[in-house]
Amino acid sequence: MTPALLFRRVAVAEAITWALLLTGMFLKYVTETTELGVRVFGMLHGVVFVAYGVVTLVVAIDQRWRPGRTLSALACAVPPFATVPFDRWLERRHPLADSWRLRATDPAGPLERVVAWLVRSPAQGVAAGLVAVAALTGLALLVGPPTS
Secondary structure, three states, X not given: OOHHHHHHHHHHHXXXXXXXXXXXXXXXXXXXXXXXXXXXXXXXXXXXXXXXXXHHHHHHHHHXXXXXXXXXXXXXXXXXXXXXXXXXXXXXXXOOOOOOHHHHOOOOOHHHHHHHHXXXXXXXXXXXXXXXXXXXXXXXXXXXXXXX
């Protein structure tokens, strides 16, 4: 899978889970019918939100994004549906490569070494990505929501 396709799929999935979470919130707070939607879709959105962050960092390191572009991509996960327009902007202005740079290029530093290992061993990279998403989601659940 190319960096562009991976990023696009996760960006769209993040927007879809936002829609599901907002639907669950509508059912809970407006119609007061059930809070099951918030529980289920909230958890799903949380997992995809974390996955979007992990994928964004991997793509950013591989494609040598500047810090501003990387932070913008990460920030787009916060407002609902912003990941899709960001992906389209990225496609028009700064298209992602059709292949992973670090598959063929020697890594220059510890972060690039990790990403090179991920993209050179796709099955192990997917497994490591799933473990990272599970661990970060578990950490978020452990910490809990912010208190006011």
